[in-house]
Amino acid sequence: DGGITQSPKYLFRKEGQNVTLSCEQNLNHDAMYWYRQDPGQGLRLIYYSQIVNDFQKGDIAEGYSVSREKKESFPLTVTSAQKNPTAFYLCASSILAGEKTQYFGPGTRLLVL
Amino acid sequence: GENVEQHPSTLSVQEGDSAVIKCTYSDSASNYFPWYKQELGKGPQLIIDIRSNVGEKKDQRIAVTLNKTAKHFSLHITETQPEDSAVYFCAALSFFTGGGNKLTFGTGTQLKVEL
Numbered sequence: 001d002g003g004i005t006q007s008p009k010y011l012f013r014k015e016g017q018n019v020t021l022s023c024e025q026n027l028n029h030d031a032m033y034w035y036r037q038d039p040g041q042g043l044r045l046i047y048y049s050q051i052v053n054d055f056q057k058g059d060i061a062e063g064y065s066v067s068r069e070k071k072e073s074f075p076l077t078v079t080s081a082q083k084n085p086t087a088f089y090l091c092a093s094s095i096l097a098g099e100k101t102q103y104f105g106p107g108t109r110l111l112v113l
Numbered sequence: 114g115e116n117v118e119q120h121p122s123t124l125s126v127q128e129g130d131s132a133v134i135k136c137t138y139s140d141s142a143s144n145y146f147p148w149y150k151q152e153l154g155k156g157p158q159l160i161i162d163i164r165s166n167v168g169e170k171k172d173q174r175i176a177v178t179l180n181k182t183a184k185h186f187s188l189h190i191t192e193t194q195p196e197d198s199a200v201y202f203c204a205a206l207s208f209f210t211g212g213g214n215k216l217t218f219g220t221g222t223q224l225k226v227e228l
Binding site (some may be wrong): 004006040041042043044045048058090100101102103104105106107109 | 145149156157214215216
């Protein structure tokens with residue numbers, strides 16, 4: 001898992017509630033990413049950020065929001081607009097130039113009550 | 114956009130045998146192809162990667178081959194061991210129009226190494 005931490009490990013969401021997943025990295029990476037993983041579907045990109053105070057939508061951004069106020073941190077909020085939030089959420093980071101290898105955190109499993 | 118297909122979805126081998134997982138991609142501009150191993154309940158771990166200017170890369174029991182013309186790349190694991198049992202994902206790096214890069218993942222292969 002390198003220098004990427006995600007918390008909590010498990011998160012429960014009630015109907016109509018917004019919840020925030022934490023992602024922190026100490027690898028001095030410029031770029032950070034959020035993926036959603038559902039069984040049998042691989043990983044799908046939700047949002048990514050190349051630099052502080054800037055981020056772009058990925059393939060499945062609807063119902064999610066992010067912020068990038070610090071280089072080390074890229075929290076993901078799952079809003080009440082996301083009607084099917086149950087999934088395994090993975091955060092990753094990479095440098096911008098050269099290798100661009102993405103390194104993943106341990107993940108957060110979100111369940112709906 | 115990029116599309117990555119991965120086969121097989123499940124693979125069962127006897128300990129000591131070889132395992133091969135194959136992927137195809139659609140975007141000829143993709144130039145970086147990592148492979149990840151994911152154990153149950155954990156994040157994916159990079160195990161090997163290859164760039165488009167290289168045809169093959171080895172790291173002990175693991176090797177990856179790339180055929181750019183056919184847009185195929187494959188993972189080869191030799192002398193499999195029970196600890197190789199996991200889900201393996203291939204991916205291809207493509208680029209957003211506005212800058213930045215994106216990994217498109219295959220749907221994964223559940224590898225089971227039986228004693």
